[in-house]
Amino acid sequence: MSRTIIVGDVHGCARELEDLLSYVGFGKRDKLVLVGDLVVRGPKPHDVVALARSLGASAVRGNHEDRLLRWKKSRGTAEPYKIGSVTRRTAEALKPRDWEYLEALPLWIDLPLHGVRVVHAGVVPGIAIQEQSPRSLMYLRSLTPESEPLELRGDRSWAHAYGGPEHIVFGHNALPEPEIAEHATGIDTGVVYGGRLTAMVLIEGERPPPPEQRTRVLVSVPARRAYFVKQKRPPAPGQPESRSPDWSAIENEYRRASLMRRAS
Numbered sequence: 001m002s003r004t005i006i007v008g009d010v011h012g013c014a015r016e017l018e019d020l021l022s023y024v025g026f027g028k029r030d031k032l033v034l035v036g037d038l039v040v041r042g043p044k045p046h047d048v049v050a051l052a053r054s055l056g057a058s059a060v061r062g063n064h065e066d067r068l069l070r071w072k073k074s075r076g077t078a079e080p081y082k083i084g085s086v087t088r089r090t091a092e093a094l095k096p097r098d099w100e101y102l103e104a105l106p107l108w109i110d111l112p113l114h115g116v117r118v119v120h121a122g123v124v125p126g127i128a129i130q131e132q133s134p135r136s137l138m139y140l141r142s143l144t145p146e147s148e149p150l151e152l153r154g155d156r157s158w159a160h161a162y163g164g165p166e167h168i169v170f171g172h173n174a175l176p177e178p179e180i181a182e183h184a185t186g187i188d189t190g191v192v193y194g195g196r197l198t199a200m201v202l203i204e205g206e207r208p209p210p211p212e213q214r215t216r217v218l219v220s221v222p223a224r225r226a227y228f229v230k231q232k233r234p235p236a237p238g239q240p241e242s243r244s245p246d247w248s249a250i251e252n253e254y255r256r257a258s259l260m261r262r263a264s
């Protein structure tokens with residue numbers, strides 16, 4: 001029996017990807033699919049891409065791949081695309097074959113035998129996949145009250161507004177627990193911030209179960225440490241407070257839990 005293993009944002013956390021694959025007993029007949037943001041922020045971008053390549057994994061393009069590729073494409077032109085030091089470190093660690101792999105990543109992958117569509121960030125409900133803007137597919141987080149795409153963590157989740165028919169498995173919006181909607185599942189659980197790396201595991205022909213049973217097909221492994229600290233910024237004047245989780249508090253909880261296990 002072959003399975004499809006769809007893995008959340010790895011962000012260069014190669015050891016955790018290995019942990020997850022060994023946890024699910026990844027075998028030769030299994031198919032690996034990554035939801036994008038394979039690299040940047042974490043410690044081992046080359047190892048992640050090399051592993052993906054060696055396992056024949058398919059993957060969609062995330063916003064971090066988008067930035068890397070725009071930077072590479074615009075080098076030496078009149079208007080080079082600017083990247084920060086964290087992205088630059090990844091760019092310098094990637095080898096020519098890694099770049100080839102990243103350049104070939106599509107914006108979405110359909111897995112018709114599972115009724116699943118994989119995108120990095122999300123879709124604007126009611127628009128055909130071919131008509132979606134690439135920007136939305138890679139950067140969307142929520143919707144305005146008028147259903148316009150928003151790249152911030154707003155009040156309205158696109159995933160809960162989305163009515164199918166394909167079940168969308170996505171990453172990008174890191175949360176301590178997977179995001180479970182009727183027709184979508186978010187599996188970025190913030191491994192690079194010290195959270196967990198999560199996968200959806202589907203057996204041959206299986207479709208994601210209804211929300212109340214969704215966790216049955218989800219597995220995860222903990223981060224070995226927090227590799228990147230996301231500063232929780234105070235809100236700008238007149239703006240609501242950021243809804244991104246406080247990963248430092250979550251990481252402390254994991255630490256406390258493991259200390260307690262050691263003590264008992």
Ligand SMILES: [Mn+2]
Pocket residue numbers: 009037062063064120171172173
């Ligand atoms: Mn992302």
